[in-house]
Amino acid sequence: MVTPLNIILVGASGDLAQRKVLPALFSLFAQKLLPAEVRIFGFARTPLTDAEFRRRTAEHLMCRYTPEAHECATMTEQFLARCHYVTGEYGKAESFLDVAERIQQVTGRWDGDRLFYLATPPSVFLDVARAIGNSGLVTCDDTESWTRIVIEKPFGHDRASSDELVAEFGKVFTNEQTYRIDHYLGKEVIQNLLVLRFANRIFEPIWNRDFIRQVRIVWKETLDIGNRAGYFDGFGIIRDVMQNHLMQMLALTAMERPDSLAATPIRDEKVQVLHAVRPVELEDLVLGQYVAPVGDSAGRKSYRQETGVAPDSRTPTYASAVLRVNNSRWKGVPFIVECGKALDEQLAEICIQFHDVPHNIFGDALAANELVIRIQPDEAIFLRVVNKAPGLKMRLETTELNLRYRTAFTGVIPEAYESLLLDVVAGERSLFIRADELAASWDIFDRVLHEIDDRKIIPEPYLQGSRGPNQKTGTGK
Numbered sequence: 329m330v331t332p333l334n335i336i337l338v339g340a341s342g343d344l345a346q347r348k349v350l351p352a353l354f355s356l357f358a359q360k361l362l363p364a365e366v367r368i369f370g371f372a373r374t375p376l377t378d379a380e381f382r383r384r385t386a387e388h389l390m391c392r393y394t395p396e397a398h399e400c401a402t403m404t405e406q407f408l409a410r411c412h413y414v415t416g417e418y419g420k421a422e423s424f425l426d427v428a429e430r431i432q433q434v435t436g437r438w439d440g441d442r443l444f445y446l447a448t449p450p451s452v453f454l455d456v457a458r459a460i461g462n463s464g465l466v467t468c469d470d471t472e473s474w475t476r477i478v479i480e481k482p483f484g485h486d487r488a489s490s491d492e493l494v495a496e497f498g499k500v501f502t503n504e505q506t507y508r509i510d511h512y513l514g515k516e517v518i519q520n521l522l523v524l525r526f527a528n529r530i531f532e533p534i535w536n537r538d539f540i541r542q543v544r545i546v547w548k549e550t551l552d553i554g555n556r557a558g559y560f561d562g563f564g565i566i567r568d569v570m571q572n573h574l575m576q577m578l579a580l581t582a583m584e585r586p587d588s589l590a591a592t593p594i595r596d597e598k599v600q601v602l603h604a605v606r607p608v609e610l611e612d613l614v615l616g617q618y619v620a621p622v623g624d625s626a627g628r629k630s631y632r633q634e635t636g637v638a639p640d641s642r643t644p645t646y647a648s649a650v651l652r653v654n655n656s657r658w659k660g661v662p663f664i665v666e667c668g669k670a671l672d673e674q675l676a677e678i679c680i681q682f683h684d685v686p687h688n689i690f691g692d693a694l695a696a697n698e699l700v701i702r703i704q705p706d707e708a709i710f711l712r713v714v715n716k717a718p719g720l721k722m723r724l725e726t727t728e729l730n731l732r733y734r735t736a737f738t739g740v741i742p743e744a745y746e747s748l749l750l751d752v753v754a755g756e757r758s759l760f761i762r763a764d765e766l767a768a769s770w771d772i773f774d775r776v777l778h779e780i781d782d783r784k785i786i787p788e789p790y791l792q793g794s795r796g797p798n799q800k801t802g803t804g805k
């Protein structure tokens with residue numbers, strides 16, 4: 329008999345659940361990648377009937393894998409029929425027993441695999457975990473049927489709070505049951521990094537300090553903080569983006585070759601390289617906070633004017649830092665990481681810049697070769713090379729050998745959450761953050777974050793829509 333899968337989506341009324349998780353589940357369902365007996369139980373405080381929950385859910389579903397109208401309608405109807413909703417309190421075991429009772433009513437069974445997905449603000453993570461534990465819904469032995477829990481970053485706000493969260497979660501869920509998501513790891517181009525590095529003979533021999541001058545990892549958004557101010561003001565851009573997304577990108581770029589693609593060797597290598605990163609010091613950092621141009625006709629706001637932000641807030645909305653990876657592969661190569669909101673462009677990429685040719689016979693200054701792995705706005709991998717521009721004279725030009733995903737690959741490119749959710753259901757852990765990996769990436773920033781707070785460092789203002797603060801990070805010490 330097929331084991332039923334019951335997905336309990338906690339915080340189902342919210343943005344993440346509605347915009348990302350439910351559409352991803354729908355995509356997997358439409359491709360028949362979920363078990364036949366799957367049910368989704370939305371759970372939150374907002375009172376909703378099943379019909380209202382389904383109506384809200386339907387607004388965000390897209391038939392990317394079943395575009396034909398008839399097939400799309402059928403799939404949508406079948407999926408929504410498997411969505412249910414329970415109103416409850418996050419910290420109450422009784423509320424989760426209500427969920428269990430609902431599962432029993434709907435499926436006629438009380439057993440089955442249980443996947444809890446925490447799509448709530450981090451302030452209630454522990455309440456939810458403890459309530460689930462107290463309700464007795466967590467299986468002790470996962471051989472017959474399993475329990476898994478998925479949580480999204482932020483995992484704490486510094487090393488100590490992250491350790492505490494890990495320890496407290498550990499009282500309810502085992503390490504094997506806990507899946508910590510950094511959704512960047514589910515992105516196609518990021519998953520391609522290991523393939524690019526280790527399935528192509530040409531890269532590994534030059535992937536080191538002898539050939540590479542610097543690595544830049546950039547994450548820029550044009551959007552300002554919008555309605556996320558309440559959350560963001562307590563965290564800031566280092567905790568929101570740099571400590572997690574950018575450190576994952578750095579780890580995959582800089583790590584050694586794992587022995588295999590199994591979760592343990594991959595995560596061991598990531599931890600090892602994160603341990604080799606020298607903790608950031610204040611002089612390695614540039615911090616910024618966006619301001620609106622005076623009399624801005626577009627009506628844009630300064631960060632301090634956003635609803636929910638204190639008028640004297642010192643929270644950085646931009647940060648750049650020079651990181652050093654102290655091992656024999658990377659000694660002396662700066663890893664420049666930069667992230668910010670309300671900037672001039674929407675961009676996430678890793679740029680590997682190579683050294684100049686040792687002897688230039690062409691006279692003209694030669695641009696350095698660059699390998700760019702672009703995650704946003706459209707996935708691409710390209711190599712900037714110097715060429716002779718066609719013509720009767722010797723004129724050099726830098727051009728791109730270009731792999732744009734949208735044109736190179738014909739199939740639908742999966743969303744990050746599709747890939748990650750499929751792995752959770754399959755029990756495949758390599759794309760999830762292990763506790764020691766989390767600790768290692770906090771260690772890179774922990775001291776400097778406390779110093780920024782203690783010394784009340786004021787970020788440099790930068791104009792909305794600009795490239796960030798004037799003072800840019802150099803290549804550091």
Ligand SMILES: NC(=O)c1ccc[n+]([C@@H]2O[C@H](COP(=O)([O-])OP(=O)(O)OC[C@H]3O[C@@H](n4cnc5c(N)ncnc54)[C@H](OP(=O)(O)O)[C@@H]3O)[C@@H](O)[C@H]2O)c1
Binds near residue numbers: 448482
């Ligand atoms: N949104 C994204 O794209 C995104 C991306 C990456 C990571 N995340 C992370 O995913 C989690 C959920 O994000 P989200 O954007 O979906 O959050 P959200 O919409 O603010 O919150 C989700 C739900 O939690 C409940 N809630 C809101 N504030 C609460 C509070 N102060 N106390 C108790 N319950 C509260 C609300 O449901 P009820 O009032 O109905 O209970 C809300 O619908 C967060 O940890 C976030 O950092 C989100």
